[in-house]
Amino acid sequence: MVPMKAVPDLVEEIDLTADETGIDPEYLKFVLNEWDAQALEEALLIKDGSGAEVIAVGVSSDTDIDQILYTAIAKGADAAVKLVDSRLAGEPPTAGPRVAERAALVASYLSEVPADLVITGVQASDDPDGQLPSALAALLDLPHASVVVSVEIDGGSVVVRQEFAGGRSHELEVQLPAVIGVQSARQPPRYAPITRIRQAMQAGGLTEMAMSPAPVLSRLGVRRMHKPESTGHAEMLTGNVGEVADQIVALLRSRGLLKG
Amino acid sequence: MVLAEHLGNQVSEATYELMGKARELATALGGLTEVLLLGPSELAAQLSGADIVVSVQDAVLDEYLPEAYERVLSQVLAARSPRLLLMSHATIGLDLGAALSVRWDAPLASYVSALEIEAGLVTATAQILGGKVLADVELPGERAIVTVSGGAFTAAAVQPSGMPEVVSFEPTGLDSLRMSLRRVVEADAGDVDISSAETLVSVGRGIESQDNLEIVLDLAEALGVPLSASRPVVDAGWLPKTRQVGQSGVKVKPRAYLAFGISGAPEHLEGMRDAELIIACNTDPGAPIFSVAHYGTTADLFDLVPELVDKVTR
Numbered sequence: 001m002v003p004m005k006a007v008p009d010l011v012e013e014i015d016l017t018a019d020e021t022g023i024d025p026e027y028l029k030f031v032l033n034e035w036d037a038q039a040l041e042e043a044l045l046i047k048d049g050s051g052a053e054v055i056a057v058g059v060s061s062d063t064d065i066d067q068i069l070y071t072a073i074a075k076g077a078d079a080a081v082k083l084v085d086s087r088l089a090g091e092p093p094t095a096g097p098r099v100a101e102r103a104a105l106v107a108s109y110l111s112e113v114p115a116d117l118v119i120t121g122v123q124a125s126d127d128p129d130g131q132l133p134s135a136l137a138a139l140l141d142l143p144h145a146s147v148v149v150s151v152e153i154d155g156g157s158v159v160v161r162q163e164f165a166g167g168r169s170h171e172l173e174v175q176l177p178a179v180i181g182v183q184s185a186r187q188p189p190r191y192a193p194i195t196r197i198r199q200a201m202q203a204g205g206l207t208e209m210a211m212s213p214a215p216v217l218s219r220l221g222v223r224r225m226h227k228p229e230s231t232g233h234a235e236m237l238t239g240n241v242g243e244v245a246d247q248i249v250a251l252l253r254s255r256g257l258l259k260g
Numbered sequence: 261m262v263l264a265e266h267l268g269n270q271v272s273e274a275t276y277e278l279m280g281k282a283r284e285l286a287t288a289l290g291g292l293t294e295v296l297l298l299g300p301s302e303l304a305a306q307l308s309g310a311d312i313v314v315s316v317q318d319a320v321l322d323e324y325l326p327e328a329y330e331r332v333l334s335q336v337l338a339a340r341s342p343r344l345l346l347m348s349h350a351t352i353g354l355d356l357g358a359a360l361s362v363r364w365d366a367p368l369a370s371y372v373s374a375l376e377i378e379a380g381l382v383t384a385t386a387q388i389l390g391g392k393v394l395a396d397v398e399l400p401g402e403r404a405i406v407t408v409s410g411g412a413f414t415a416a417a418v419q420p421s422g423m424p425e426v427v428s429f430e431p432t433g434l435d436s437l438r439m440s441l442r443r444v445v446e447a448d449a450g451d452v453d454i455s456s457a458e459t460l461v462s463v464g465r466g467i468e469s470q471d472n473l474e475i476v477l478d479l480a481e482a483l484g485v486p487l488s489a490s491r492p493v494v495d496a497g498w499l500p501k502t503r504q505v506g507q508s509g510v511k512v513k514p515r516a517y518l519a520f521g522i523s524g525a526p527e528h529l530e531g532m533r534d535a536e537l538i539i540a541c542n543t544d545p546g547a548p549i550f551s552v553a554h555y556g557t558t559a560d561l562f563d564l565v566p567e568l569v570d571k572v573t574r
Contacts, residue, residue: 038495099358122354123370128386128395130358130368138330138362143438145326147351159442162326164267164351165508167447167501170323174439181354184495188470220367221398223383228394228548234540234556244557245567248518248539251555252483255537257459257516258572259484 001115002043002077003057003106003132004036004068030063032071035121041185042151043119044076050153052117053078057109059102060084060208070200074192083109084210099127103135104213110140115177117158122146122181129220133181143174146181261294261314261342263333264307265352267324271306274348276415278408279309282346283416285377286311294342298332299323301426309416310424314340320434326355327439332431334363337403339429344382345405350508353407360405367399373412373526382406390525391548410507411530451502452486459483459516462505462532464490466521466542466561470498475565476520482572488512490528506531520561524549541565 043054056072058065060082069080085105110118123131137144148160149169156176163169163183174180237244252258262282265272275295282293295310297303298321304313314336320328333356337345345360347353349371361368373394374385382399384406399406454460461480467473473487480487487503494504505512507527517535522528524540524547532538533552540553541561550556557564 034492034495100361103358103362125389128370128388128397130361130370131354132358134355134358135362138359143327144355144359145439146355161445162351162355163508164324165272166510168267169445170325171442171445172325172439173442178438184497188497220369220386221400223396223398225393225395227546228391228551232551234538234550234553236550237555237557237559241559241563241567244559245564245571248555248557248568249571251537251539252459252516255515257483 001055001057001110001113001118002036002040002072003102003118003120003136004032004040004072028063032068033121033124035123035182037121037189038185039119039121039180039182040072040075040077041187041189042180042182043117044190045186046117046151046153047076047078052153055115056080057106058082059105066201066206067197069206071192071197073200073205074196075190079205079207081109081207081209084208086210086212099124099130099132099135100219101213103132103139105211106132107136107139108211108213109209110136117151117153117176118142118179119151119182120179122148122183128222131181133179137179140179142177142179144179144181145172145174147183148180149182149184150186151180151182261296261337261340261345262310263345263347263352263356264295264297264303264313265348265350266297266299266303269300269303271303272348273415274350274408274410275307276309276419277411277413278346278348279307280415281375281408281413282344283309285344285375289343289377291343294340295424296333296336298329301428304426305423308420308422308424313424313426314429315426316429316431318431318434320437323441323444324352325437325439325441327437328434330356330359330363331433331437332429333360335431335433336429337364341403343403344377345403347405347407349407349409357405357407364403364405366403366405367401368405368407369397369399370407371409371526372406373409375406375408375413387526390523391529392523392546409526409530451500454486454488454503454505455510455512457486457488457512457514459485460488460505460512460514460518460532460535461485462488462490462517462519462522463493463499464519464522464528465492466523467493467498468521470496472562473498475562478569479518479565479572482569490522490525519549519553520565522549523547524552 054077056077150161262278286293292311294312301315369384372384382404386395507530516537519540538553540549540556
């Protein structure tokens, strides 16, 4: 089971809403959370290796979630499910901290449709209130490990490598069912050709499920969102590309950093 | 309460940063700074800045094991009732933060760069979207959890000497764990030690694909220096982990750091902000990297890098 989430594309500039309590979705491009893409790849690698069934799970209030789920199918997921939180109908996607609600929603789905292995991205770039794998595992009382860079099935357990700073890692054996938070997959996420994504969309087959999870615990209150104030700023180089290149070369040369 | 982080018998730098902040907050509240140490109790000697070290010793805790730590923490939090639990936003914090938020029924703010207690209310600033946006948040209630960005707070310049007061805690339930540590894998000795390079050509998400790496590789070769990268490039598998600059990779302090297509997420800046000369190239004028770079340009790296290669090799 691969819970997936749409987040603002980090390559773009991000605007805030006028009242500064949220992110303005108007000009934002939403993409699949990069860590969820890694998690999906890891799930598909397990499927390639041992023939597991992979189900991608999304939340209906995420922008462009249909596209994301169909892409997962095009990449090899066996099915995709879109969860609808009956309590949140109509609420805009950028309304406040969401990990707790998301975890409650996915947990209620997983209580009805249990999975042997829940594998999702270690975090999402736009969550200030924690990480999904950890919250989900606590709600379901399942063993979990996050910041994982490889996942392999070994009988009724899963063997994972949990990574720490400086490249050190631990190899853990975790009994199934379990929740794993993926940092990166064993290989870069595979590519799904547009034609296959379109085929998936035409075939339809996204299952929608309405859930009414229990009320959410301990939410953060967002007072204000703002851009960081720089304590300093780079001197911006001007001129055309050639001139900028000349200036950079001069900077390096003046410090004796160029060979010859 | 600060959760002490230790790897290979050494208390981490991040732990001291958290202790410094905890001391500041505790003093303002007239409370105490407790440091929770799971694992070898001798490490308490490295924690003399704490008022109390709560020591929990058990063979299964010698190295970090998620379920073991989570069980012990849940028990300790219930028993000691700290006002605030501080953890570093590294693997342990990412693993346990949200889980403990559920189990201890406490709000959690993640990847925090600022933290205060104002009239009894915990407030913090969480970094989101790779540090491009800051969220000022409130954590209501009688208890809260915060995972802290590396380098956000400063450790006390001098740690006091002598042993702190140590209180032992006996955990239960460590014999019914559903996971085990099979082995510890030390960091790769690796190809190149980027921390010893005088100059680094560094590449980020802006390079867009593994095939395009050739462009910056040409520049690195022309300059006779190694190619390094930010986390997304390494996670994508385009360069090995040994090339990763940042808090969870390698910290570097070269004489020159040339950043191409790197936006400057907090965990990256933490790894290179002390470089003597930082030149950043990013088409987004709002990219956080420009706040630490000495010189910058919004020129497109795909235009600029070949020009640089040309001029350098002439």
